[in-house]
Amino acid sequence: MANVVDTKLYDILGVSPSSTENELKKAYRKLAKEYHPDKNPNHGDKFKEISFAYEVLTNPEKKELYDRYGEQGLREGGGGGAGMDDIFSHIFGGGLFGFMGQGNRSRNGGRRRGEDMVHPLKVTLEDVYNGKTTKLQLSKSVLCSTCNGQGGKTGAVQKCTTCRGRGMRIMIRQLAPGMVQQMQSVCTDCNGEGEVISEKDRCKKCEGKKVLKEVKILEVHVDKGMKHSQKITFGGEADQAPGVEPGDIVLVLQEKEHETYRRDGKDLFMNHKIGLVEALCGFQFMVKHLDGRQIVVKYPAGKVIEPAM
Structure with a gap:
């Protein structure tokens, strides 16, 4: 092929500069299996060379740059690479980890997982002491039911x-x-x-966007004894998108400061000011508990109380 100043990357794959994309793919597939680190742990550098060569030669812009200026042109041209996972996805129909037979697959067997929707949920000390059930309204994206998330007619x-x-x-x-x-x-x-x-083929309901906004009402159960920053998770309830497994809706408890009590683990503390007479002669007062009960606090006369007792 004319005007190719450097054939090193072609030589790595064992192909000619005039090779088609299918020929490149076939050559890469064969070499990737042969030199994969799982089979040949000592050939990691060779495997990287093969992957880099394939990445460049199957990218039209990078290939043109390489053919005209060689590796120097690639270095000076800059630009981020496609990444190992993109290469394996293109060749083997799955990511790098799918090819290796391991890695992080989603709960649905391989679909990319969407992001979680994280929201704070403010609760009172009474809520986490007694337990509480409440309803929370959120807006989320759902697949258009008219076009099944395709954005238009089949094949559009x-x-x-x-x-x-x-x-x-x-x-x-x-x-x-x-x-x-x-x-x-x-x-x-x-x-x-x-x-x-095309505009004529777009779904009229979602206007080709594939998703619509929907109001979701969640029934949230705050159990007794839950703590500040504890999470309540609704699996798979986050935004929907075509070809993506929905993430989770995660509610993070934010415990409000109480005017009477301070919580420390499972214990409740409160401050109560008394005068000198009460310290010497004893005292009695009522305090309202978190569950509504009125509790009598007594200290006997004749027994002197000291600060922070």
Whole structure:
């Protein structure tokens, strides 16, 4: 192939500069299995070389940069790599950990897991002493029931041709001989989604957004004895998105300061001021407990009380 100044990366994969994407994929798949660290722990560097070569040669912008300027052009061009997991996802249909047969899979067997929705829940000392059931209203995203989260008719979703489905546009500008600049920005044609739906094929209900906002009412049980910062979790109740396993809604208890009592673990403390006469002669007063009971506090006469007794 003309105008290829460096064939090192092609040689690593054992292919020619005119190889097709399928030929690159086939070569990489064979080498990745052969030199994977699980099979050949001593060939970690070789495995990285193979992965780097494949990453560059299957990325049109990076391949063009490499063919014209070699590895020096890649270094000066900058830009983040696709990452090992992206490479394995492209080749084997799953991530790096899926290829290795281990790693963090979601509860649903491999779908990417969405983020948790974390909310504070203010509670009183009475709430955590007696227990309480309350209702909490939250807004969350749910898949559109009309289009089943597709955004339009079946087959209407197309890969964005401007960014080739990446959601980002990469522009390469030559600053001087042997010196190039690579800039990356969100694709304006698909708003970073990597796919587009023609207006005539969009779902009328969600307008092609695939999700709608819905009000969710949760019944929250605050159990007796729960502590400040303790969490109440509603599994799988967070925002929904196409192809993503919903995360959890997590409520974090925030215990309000009490005007009478101070909690320390399972104990309750209170401060009560008394005068000199009461300290010498004894005293009696009533205090309202957290459950509403009136408790009599007595101190006998003739027994002198000291501060902080």
